[in-house]
Amino acid sequence: MAASEACVSGHLxxxxxxxxxxxxxxxxxxxxxxxxxxxxxxxxxxxxxxxxAWTQLWVSALALGVSFAIALPAGLxxxxxxxxxxxxxxxxxxxxxxxELGVIAFLVAFVGVGLRNVTIxxxxxxxxxxxxxxxxxxxxxxxxxxxxxxxxxxxGAQIVARVxxxxxxxxxxxxxxxxxxxxxxxxxxASLVGVATLGKLILGQDxxxxxxxxxxxxxxxxxxxxVELGLSAVQRLITPRxxxxxxxxxxx
Amino acid sequence: xxxxxxxxxxxxAAANSCAPGLPASFCHQHSTTSCVARNGFFxxxxxxxxxxxxxxxFAKHALIVVISVGVxxxxxxxxxxxxxxxRWLVPPLTGFTGVLYTVPSIAFFFLLLPITGFGTDTAxxxxxxxxxxxIYRNTVAGLANVPPEALDAGRGMGMTARxxxxxVEMPLAVPEIIAGLRIATVSTVAIATLAFFAGAGGLGDPLxxxxxxxxxxxxxxxxxxxxxxxxxxxxxxxxxxxTPWRRARPA
Numbered sequence: 001m002a003a004s005e006a007c008v009s010g011h012l013x014x015x016x017x018x019x020x021x022x023x024x025x026x027x028x029x030x031x032x033x034x035x036x037x038x039x040x041x042x043x044x045x046x047x048x049x050x051x052x053a054w055t056q057l058w059v060s061a062l063a064l065g066v067s068f069a070i071a072l073p074a075g076l077x078x079x080x081x082x083x084x085x086x087x088x089x090x091x092x093x094x095x096x097x098x099x100e101l102g103v104i105a106f107l108v109a110f111v112g113v114g115l116r117n118v119t120i121x122x123x124x125x126x127x128x129x130x131x132x133x134x135x136x137x138x139x140x141x142x143x144x145x146x147x148x149x150x151x152x153x154x155x156g157a158q159i160v161a162r163v164x165x166x167x168x169x170x171x172x173x174x175x176x177x178x179x180x181x182x183x184x185x186x187x188x189x190a191s192l193v194g195v196a197t198l199g200k201l202i203l204g205q206d207x208x209x210x211x212x213x214x215x216x217x218x219x220x221x222x223x224x225x226x227v228e229l230g231l232s233a234v235q236r237l238i239t240p241r242x243x244x245x246x247x248x249x250x251x252x
Numbered sequence: 253x254x255x256x257x258x259x260x261x262x263x264x265a266a267a268n269s270c271a272p273g274l275p276a277s278f279c280h281q282h283s284t285t286s287c288v289a290r291n292g293f294f295x296x297x298x299x300x301x302x303x304x305x306x307x308x309x310f311a312k313h314a315l316i317v318v319i320s321v322g323v324x325x326x327x328x329x330x331x332x333x334x335x336x337x338x339r340w341l342v343p344p345l346t347g348f349t350g351v352l353y354t355v356p357s358i359a360f361f362f363l364l365l366p367i368t369g370f371g372t373d374t375a376x377x378x379x380x381x382x383x384x385x386x387i388y389r390n391t392v393a394g395l396a397n398v399p400p401e402a403l404d405a406g407r408g409m410g411m412t413a414r415x416x417x418x419x420v421e422m423p424l425a426v427p428e429i430i431a432g433l434r435i436a437t438v439s440t441v442a443i444a445t446l447a448f449f450a451g452a453g454g455l456g457d458p459l460x461x462x463x464x465x466x467x468x469x470x471x472x473x474x475x476x477x478x479x480x481x482x483x484x485x486x487x488x489x490x491x492x493x494x495t496p497w498r499r500a501r502p503a
Contacts (some may be wrong), residue, residue, distance in 0.1 A: 021366035096438045097480035101456050102473035109291075109469040139331035185356035189446070192463075201447070202362050217362035221355045227353045 025214035036209045049201070053219055056197035060129050060187045060227070063119050064180055067126030072172070073177075075134025079162050081169075082139065093133025095110025095125065097174070100186045104193055113193040125186055126179040135170030166240045173235035180231055184224045198223065288467070295467040303471075306458060310475055313454035316447055317440050321378050324383030324440075325433060331384075332391035333417065342392060349385040357382065357443045361450035373476065377454035379444060383436035390432025394425030427498065430491040434484055441480040455479075 027033075032045035042048075103121050110118050141164050149163045158212040191199030201208050201216025208216070258452035328349075335341035355363075360378040368374045398421045406420040445456035459472035492499065 014369040093438075096435065097442055097477050099456070099459075099473060099476050100444040101459055102442075102469070102476060105459050105463045105473060108463045109466045118503040181354055181356075185358070186355050188358050189443050199358065202358055213362050214366065217359040220359035221363060224354050224356055224359070225351065230348075 021210065021214055022218075024211035025218055028215040030210040030221070035207050036205075037207055041207075044212060049198075049219065051216065052196055052198045052200060052216075053223060056184070056187050056199075056223065058196065059115070059119060059190065059195060060122070060180070060183045063122035063126055063183050063187070066119070066129055067123045067179055067183075068176060071127045071130035071175075072122070072134055075131045075172075075222075076160055076165065077136060078131075079135045079138025080156070080164060083198055085135070085139075087136035090133055092128045095128035097201075098124070098125070098180075100189060103186060104189055113195075115195055118187075118190045118193060118195050122183045122186055122190075125182040129175040129178040129182070130172070131195070133178075134168065134172050137171035137175075138164050140171070141167045163180070166238075167243065169233055170239045170243065173231065173238065177228060177231045177235070180227050181224065184220075184227055188220050205212065260377045280309055282358065288465075288502060289403050291464070291466055298467055299471055300496035306455070306471060306475055308453045309457050309472075310479070312452070313441070313444055313447075313456075313476070314479060316372065316375055316379065316444050316452055316454055317326060317437065317479070320379035320444070321383055321433070321437050321440055323376065324380035324436065325387055327380070328384045329391050329429070332388050332395065335392060336395045336417075336421075345388065346385075346392075349388050352381040353385040358445050358449060361446070366452075370451040371448075372450075372452040375444070375447035375450040375454075378450070379440050382443060385438060386430070386439075387432045388429045391425060394428030395421050397428070400422045423495070426495050427491060430487055430494075435488045437483045438480045439485060441476060445476055 028044040029049050030046060032042045032048070035041040035043040049055055071211065075088065078088050091122075107113060107117050107121050111121075145163055145167065146159060149159045182184065186201035187195075187197050191197045192205060198216045198220045201212045202220065203213075205213050288298050321335060331345055331349075333339075335345055357378055360381065361374055365375060402420055402424060403416060406416045411419065444454050445459060447454045448457040448460065455472050455476045456470045458468060459476075462468040
């Protein structure tokens with residue numbers, strides 16, 4: 001990847017030039033300009049940049065949603081029955097060793113590119129943390145609470161839905177957040193295989209120039225932080241009141 | 253070193269008559285090896301002949317990981333010790349390291365470019381920032397989970413606060429610190445495949461150069477995964493070495 005001369009030239013450039021770079025990046029986001037390749041092609045500007053951000057967001061949301069729909073029931077069933085610990089926990093640990101670029105390369109070499117394949121590849125990174133956290137969360141639910149529910153006459157499915165799931169919700173959400181971070185990060189480099197996400201700006205210096213690269217990096221960082229903040233808010237909302245009280249009591 | 257297409261091979265794929273997805277220049281040089289020309293699932297003989305091409309990137313990859321995790325570990329443990337002393341530091345530091353962890357690595361590299369330039373430094377800064385959260389969180393938890401009896405015993409022996417920290421609390425927190433270190437190391441090996449975008453080389457370099465050549469993808473990706481497993485086992489061994497008392501327990 002070729003960097004601009006300005007970037008290569010040295011370490012710790014003066015503050016003014018750093019500020020200049022960022023000013024250029026924001027200008028790229030707000031106003032259209034000629035592409036570096038010329039030929040009257042226009043790049044940058046709110047609508048073009050917004051389109052890339054939107055693609056990245058919905059590809060990520062789709063992959064996260066499908067991962068959740070697969071991993072949550074699987075984790076609930078395995079956790080409730082107390083079976084498959086090796087699979088559920090091992091999968092989560094093993095998945096951490098899979099390089100994001102390796103997943104993309106695997107797509108190119110073995111599966112083929114395109115939106116559907118990219119979504120499936122993102123699920124490879126999304127399913128393990130949700131599955132592992134769901135399994136562990138269900139196993140850690142206070143056995144006393146489960147026994148009490150059984151004593152009140154609840155059946156298996158009721159225990160899962162009304163006792164185990166609410167008590168496990170915060171830990172499950174931690175897994176969802178990890179999955180979201182993985183997915184958003186990998187969706188960025190999905191631009192390598194033809195899905196036009198913000199990574200297209202970051203890895204397209206030949207077309208978008210240094211300003212475009214930096215603009216892409218800033219937007220990807222902001223997008224990831226927004227997703228993380230949004231999911232933490234959801235996590236706080238679905239934490240049962242009893243658990244919140246317990247936690248603040250143990251902290252005090 | 254064989255000259256390889258420097259652009260994304262996909263772009264040249266349509267222009268030549270060799271296996272779909274392979275750059276023309278690549279096939280030309282390997283026209284005698286039918287497996288390579290066909291882009292077979294895994295061309296073992298090619299892999300054996302060309303394994304040395306991966307030695308340099310493998311070594312650089314390992315170096316980047318060791319430096320990044322080392323720097324991250326030192327900073328994270330220092331921050332954890334500080335916030336063990338001053339408890340009010342825990343929430344802001346947890347939040348701050350969490351924010352660093354959230355930013356995708358590729359964005360991190362290019363955000364740093366105007367400040368630190370193109371090269372290994374940039375990659376190391378970004379990668380070590382990633383390790384902070386998990387090591388910090390585990391160290392804080394490890395220090396907090398030290399049994400009060402152990403602290404009382406230490407105090408009873410006349411230890412000062414500093415002696416308590418280094419002779420009682422830190423050793424007892426070692427298993428949790430190393431657990432965090434293992435997770436951080438394994439993820440860093442995986443994320444470091446992107447370090448070549450910051451100009452730092454590593455296994456991502458060969459992986460990306462021939463991204464549609466199946467043998468290359470398996471080899472480069474496989475080496476990265478093997479490195480992760482190798483580091484993980486080394487850390488497990490280290491943990492057993494530095495916590496001999498845990499082995500003495502009956503199973």
